[in-house]
Structures are given as C-alpha cells and as structure tokens.
Amino acid sequence: MRIATTRAPRLRLGRALLNQGAKSEEPDMASATTTTTMMRSAMPAGRVHQKAGLLEDERWFAAALLLPTAVLLGLFIAYPFFQGIWLALTDTRVGVPGNFVGLKNFEKVWNDSIFRTAVWNTCWYTFITTIVKLVLGLWLAQLLNRHFKGKAWVRAFILLPFIIPTVLSTFAWKWMFDPTFSVLNWLFWQMGFITKRINWLGEPDLAFFSIIVVNIWRGVPFYAISLLAGLQTISPELQEAAAIDGANAWQRFLHITWPLLLPVTMVVTLFSVIQTFADFQLVYVLTGGGPANATHLFATYAYQIGVGTGLLSEGAAISLAIFPVLFIVVLLQLLYIRRVETR
Amino acid sequence: MIEGARWRRSVYFHLPLVMFVVLLLFPFYWMVITTFRPDGELYRPWNAKNYNPFWTWHPTLEHIRLLVEDTLFSTWLWNTMLISLASTAISLVCGVFAGYALSRLKFRFAGSLGTGIFVTYLVPQTLLFIPLADVIRNFQLGDTPWSLILTYPTFLIPFSTWLMMGYFKAIPKELEECARIDGASRWQAMIYIILPVAVPGILSAGIFAFTLSWNEFIYALVFLSSSAQKTIPVGVVSELVRGDVFYWGSLMAGALLGSIPVAVVYSFFVEHYVAGLTGSVKG
Numbered sequence: 001m002r003i004a005t006t007r008a009p010r011l012r013l014g015r016a017l018l019n020q021g022a023k024s025e026e027p028d029m030a031s032a033t034t035t036t037t038m039m040r041s042a043m044p045a046g047r048v049h050q051k052a053g054l055l056e057d058e059r060w061f062a063a064a065l066l067l068p069t070a071v072l073l074g075l076f077i078a079y080p081f082f083q084g085i086w087l088a089l090t091d092t093r094v095g096v097p098g099n100f101v102g103l104k105n106f107e108k109v110w111n112d113s114i115f116r117t118a119v120w121n122t123c124w125y126t127f128i129t130t131i132v133k134l135v136l137g138l139w140l141a142q143l144l145n146r147h148f149k150g151k152a153w154v155r156a157f158i159l160l161p162f163i164i165p166t167v168l169s170t171f172a173w174k175w176m177f178d179p180t181f182s183v184l185n186w187l188f189w190q191m192g193f194i195t196k197r198i199n200w201l202g203e204p205d206l207a208f209f210s211i212i213v214v215n216i217w218r219g220v221p222f223y224a225i226s227l228l229a230g231l232q233t234i235s236p237e238l239q240e241a242a243a244i245d246g247a248n249a250w251q252r253f254l255h256i257t258w259p260l261l262l263p264v265t266m267v268v269t270l271f272s273v274i275q276t277f278a279d280f281q282l283v284y285v286l287t288g289g290g291p292a293n294a295t296h297l298f299a300t301y302a303y304q305i306g307v308g309t310g311l312l313s314e315g316a317a318i319s320l321a322i323f324p325v326l327f328i329v330v331l332l333q334l335l336y337i338r339r340v341e342t343r
Numbered sequence: 344m345i346e347g348a349r350w351r352r353s354v355y356f357h358l359p360l361v362m363f364v365v366l367l368l369f370p371f372y373w374m375v376i377t378t379f380r381p382d383g384e385l386y387r388p389w390n391a392k393n394y395n396p397f398w399t400w401h402p403t404l405e406h407i408r409l410l411v412e413d414t415l416f417s418t419w420l421w422n423t424m425l426i427s428l429a430s431t432a433i434s435l436v437c438g439v440f441a442g443y444a445l446s447r448l449k450f451r452f453a454g455s456l457g458t459g460i461f462v463t464y465l466v467p468q469t470l471l472f473i474p475l476a477d478v479i480r481n482f483q484l485g486d487t488p489w490s491l492i493l494t495y496p497t498f499l500i501p502f503s504t505w506l507m508m509g510y511f512k513a514i515p516k517e518l519e520e521c522a523r524i525d526g527a528s529r530w531q532a533m534i535y536i537i538l539p540v541a542v543p544g545i546l547s548a549g550i551f552a553f554t555l556s557w558n559e560f561i562y563a564l565v566f567l568s569s570s571a572q573k574t575i576p577v578g579v580v581s582e583l584v585r586g587d588v589f590y591w592g593s594l595m596a597g598a599l600l601g602s603i604p605v606a607v608v609y610s611f612f613v614e615h616y617v618a619g620l621t622g623s624v625k626g
Contacts, residue, residue, distance in 0.1 A: 058449060062448040065448075066441050066445075066456065072433075072493070076497045077463050083474040084474035136363075154360070159616075160371060164371070164605065167577075171579070171594055172371070172377075176373055180388055181387070226620065277467075279469075306473040323470060
C-alpha cells in the first residue's frame with residue numbers, strides 16, 4: 001500500500017478521474033461508493049455498471065461471492081453439528097426416531113470402560129506420534145535443506161506416503177504385519193533378532209505400537225516438507241556467521257534454526273495434532289479397534305457404536321467427545337495467529 | 344555450506360537420508376511385488392526355507408485380472424474420478440469467490456467470517472460423520488455420488504479459501520482499480536484481471552483438493568452402501584476382504600492401481616502440490 005500512493009497517479013495520468021481514483025485508495029466504504037457513483041455519471045462506459053447495479057456495491061458483491069460457500073458449509077457443517085448435539089441428547093437408532101433423554105448417553109459413555117480406553121489411547125497416540133513425527137520430520141527437513149544430486153526426486157518421492165490414499169497404503173502395512181506371512185518377521189529372523197514370530201497386530205500393546213509406527217510413517221513427510229519450506233526462508237548467512245563465530249552444528253540449530261522455525265513448527269504441529277486426534281483410517285484397517293477393543297480411538301469407537309451397532313445417538317455422543325479437545329487446539333491456534341498478526 | 348571430512352558427510356548425511364527414503368518407500372515396493380507374485384509364493388510362511396520375499400521369478404497378472412474382472416474396480420475408478428473432479432471444481436469456484444471477497448473487498452464481518460472459515464478448516468471429518476449421515480439420509484442423497492460431491496467441499500472449501508486469500512492478498516490493488524476506471528464492472532475486474540494472475544494459486548488449490556478427495560475414506564464408507572456406487576478406497580477395503588479371507592494379491596493390486604492416478608497427477612504438479620501443502624499450513 002505504501003508504494004501504491006506513489007505509483008498510482010502515474011498509472012492514471014491523463015485520465016479524467018484522477019481525483020476520484022486517488023480517493024478510492026482510502027479503505028473506507030463511503031468513499032468507495034461515491035467513487036462508483038461519480039464514475040457512473042462521468043463515464044459513458046458506465047453502461048456496464050448500470051446493468052449490474054447491485055453487484056457494484058461492495059457489500060452486495062461480497063455477499064454474492066460468499067453465498068455458495070455459506071450454503072454448503074451451513075448445510076453440511078453447521079447443520080450436522082447441531083444435529084449431532086441433538087442426536088446425542090436423544091435415544092435415536094437407525095430407522096427409529098428417538099426421544100429426548102438428556103445427558104443419558106454421555107453418562108453411559110462415561111461409564112463405558114471401552115470408551116475410557118479409547119480416550120487414553122487417543123491421547124497417547126497423539127502425544128507419542130506428534131513428538132516422533134516432529135523430531136524425524138525436522139531431521140529429514142535438515143537433510144533435504146542441503147544441495148545434493150537428485151534432490152528434487154528425493155523430495156518428490158518421500159511425499160508419497162502422504163499422497164497415496166491412506167487406506168490403501170495402510171493395507172500394504174497390514175500385509176507386512178500379517179501374523180503368518182509377515183516380511184518384517186522374515187527380515188528380523190534373517191538378521192537373527194527373533195527366533196519366534198512376532199504377532200504384530202494380535203496383542204494389544206504390540207498392535208498399538210504397530211499403529212503408531214504406521215502413523216509416523218505417514219506423517220513424517222508432511223512435517224519434513226512443511227518444515228523444509230520454513231527452513232528455506234532462513235538465510236544461510238546466519239548459519240555461516242554463527243559457524244565463523246565458533247558455534248557447532250547443535251548450537252547453530254538450537255540458537256538460530258529452531259527459534260526462526262518455531263512459527264511454522266507451531267502451525268504444522270497443531271494441524272497434525274487435530275488430524276491425529278481424529279484419526280480413523282489407520283485403526284479401522286489395521287485392527288478395527290481390536291484385539292478385544294484395546295486399540296480403539298474416538299473415531300473408530302464412534303463408528304463401531306454409531307454405524308456398526310446402529311446406536312446413532314451414542315455414536316454421536318462419542319464423536320462429539322472429540323470436540324472439547326478440538327476446541328482447545330483451535331483456540332490456541334487462533335490466539336497464536338492473532339499474536340503473529342498484531343506483532 | 345560447511346563441509347566435513349568425507350566419511351563424516353556420509354555418516355551424518357547419506358546414511359540417514361538413504362534410511363529415510365528406504366523406510367518411506369518400502370511399503371510401496373511391497374505393494375508392487377505382492378501384486379505380481381503368484382499365490383504359491385505369496386503364502387509361504389515367514390520362516391520357510393529358500394524363501395526370498397523381495398523378488399519373484401514368476402510374475403503373474405492373475406491378481407490384476409481378478410481385480411478387474413471379478414470386482415467392479417473400473418466402476419470404482421470412474422466413481423472416484425467423477426467425485427474427485429466434481430467436488431474439486433465446486434470447491435475451487437467457492438474457494439476462489441470466498442477468498443476474493445475476504446481478502447480484497449471491504450465489508451462488515453469480513454474478519455470474523457474469515458476466522459469462521461478457518462475454524463471449519465480445522466473440523467475433522469470424524470467429528471461429524473454420524474449426524475451428517477443422518478442429514479444425507481434426510482436429503483435423500485444416501486448411496487449416490489452426490490452425497491460425496493456435496494460433502495467433500497466442506498473440507499476442501501475452507502482450505503482453498505485460505506490458500507486463495509494468501510494469493511489474492513499479494514496482488515496489488517491498483518491492478519483492478521485501473522480496470523474499474525476503464526469501465527470494467529467488479530465482476531469483470533475479478534474474472535478478467537485478478538483471476539489470471541492467481542492461476543498458480545488456483546492450480547495449487549486444485550491439485551491439493553483433488554488428492555484430498557481421492558483419499559477421503561470415512562464419508563465414502565458411511566454414505567455409500569451398494570457396490571456400484573463405491574469409491575476405490577472403500578471398494579478395495581470392503582470387497583476384497585470377505586469375512587476373514589483377505590485376497591492379498593488383488594488387494595495390493597487394487598491399492599497399486601488405485602494409487603496410480605493420484606500419483607500421476609501429483610508427479611506432474613509436484614511444485615504446485617508442495618506450494619499448496621505449505622501454503623495451506625502457513626495461511
């Protein structure tokens with residue numbers, strides 16, 4: 001906008017509307033509309049304006065542009081959200097309209113030991129995978145931030161786990177975790193690490209560990225590529241200057257890279273936390289919540305109750321339990337963005 | 344930058360990089376090799392003698408044949424393509440319009456509307472799928488492509504709007520002011536002057552939206568029931584696992600063939616995809 005004031009008059013030199021044109025730079029509504037009316041009277045070319053009169057008003061134009069988005073988001077986000085709250089307060093089943101039952105569903109869910117396991121699992125799952133993904137992603141981003149032959153290829157290929165439909169790649173993992181034909185078992189056996197098979201998805205703790213591995217595998221590329229974009233905005237001269245001053249690689253990372261990368265890291269992590277917290281596909285494919293309901297997350301348990309057994313109301317109550325966490329994360333995100341914007 | 348001794352560079356740089364690449368890509372290799380391996384080799388216990396799982400001397404197309412002939416794979420492929428393209432198109436139109444309005448027009452509530460759209464960006468599909476299934480049923484959209492074409496934009500629009508806002512903000516305001524002084528209407532200034540400048544942004548948003556809708560799973564799983572309506576992810580999962588029997592060869596073939604279109608699109612637009620990914624994060 002600073003450049004605008006100096007450059008604009010030159011652009012409009014020789015035009016009859018020099019004054020009005022300069023006026024419209026002021027960002028308030030009143031002057032914008034007067035400009036429009038003046039233009040109408042001043043210009044024969046104002047024919048177009050008269051035809052589309054309403055759309056020439058900034059507010060109407062904005063409303064028209066936002067209408068399709070508002071309709072879609074209203075119908076398929078806002079409405080289902082309130083419908084979900086309503087469902088959770090009734091005893092609706094598939095095909096059976098329900099009656100209002102108050103907080104009964106939440107009460108039932110709260111006393112449900114599988115739900116408690118799911119809460120515990122979801123929190124652990126999010127916590128562990130986020131930390132590991134961040135560390136590995138940062139490491140990979142650092143590696144990719146150098147110049148080497150074939151860098152473009154490596155960068156393109158490592159994003160594949162993130163591009164390929166998650167369900168499909170997770171099936172490749174399920175096949176690798178197969179109790180009888182596992183290639184991982186073969187590999188570890190050949191290397192002499194194991195003598196009897198590992199039943200990757202058959203025991204609760206091990207199954208949970210396997211799910212975490214796959215989530216990390218899928219998430220690291222996202223972290224790496226996003227953080228790489230952040231790294232590339234950091235001037236290499238800073239690093240060089242610090243190196244000349246005698247800082248070793250670790251010190252350079254801790255005192256230059258990390259603080260400068262922090263804004264990007266924050267946003268990437270918050271996005272990933274939401275996605276991980278609400279994860280569904282990995283568990284659905286790998287274990288379906290088993291063995292013995294030990295590896296459920298919020299979403300898979302909600303699916304099992306709401307869709308599997310048809311207890312819509314209880315399922316809605318379970319998936320609504322994601323909301324408080326989501327709310328906190330979004331709030332943090334917004335506060336953070338506001339802080340950055342006002343800085 | 345700062346170069347160490349040769350061996351140090353290898354240990355600290357090449358070794359970890361190669362490890363990352365191998366670990367990240369191995370499942371895809373495994374997908375490919377399983378697709379072409381005959382059942383006799385596939386189902387050998389992990390500790391069988393003389394067993395080399397990483398290669399096959401008897402490649403077969405049997406699994407692909409079963410996939411194409413005995414399942415509705417081509418129908419699923421067509422469905423997925425149609426749904427992804429349609430929902431991407433809807434989202435781009437909405438996202439471009441909304442992004443333009445929120446970043447270049449002055450009106451009351453612009454700020455709070457922008458925040459509102461950003462918040463919906465963060466709503467995961469798993470929060471709403473149960474009530475949304477109810478809504479879809481009420482609208483008589485269940486088990487039709489429309490159930491997905493209309494609901495995918497709910498997570499694509501916020502993201503495209505957000506991305507487009509970033510692009511539009513970077514375009515100088517004089518550009519459309521000049522056009523308007525020359526007699527263009529607001530609509531014309533937007534369509535003919537600003538949009539062509541924002542094409543890279545639209546492309547990024549489009550590629551990203553396309554991959555997201557190609558990958559979507561839970562809505563497709565819940566809203567579609569008949570086999571002929573399914574998308575690839577749901578079709579492969581539900582039709583190639585019958586009870587306890589997994590048709591691993593064909594499953595992997597389905598995973599491979601179902602990934603190829605999106606991988607091809609991605610490979611043509613890697614830079615745009617990365618711009619979309621990082622742009623959507625930075626906002």
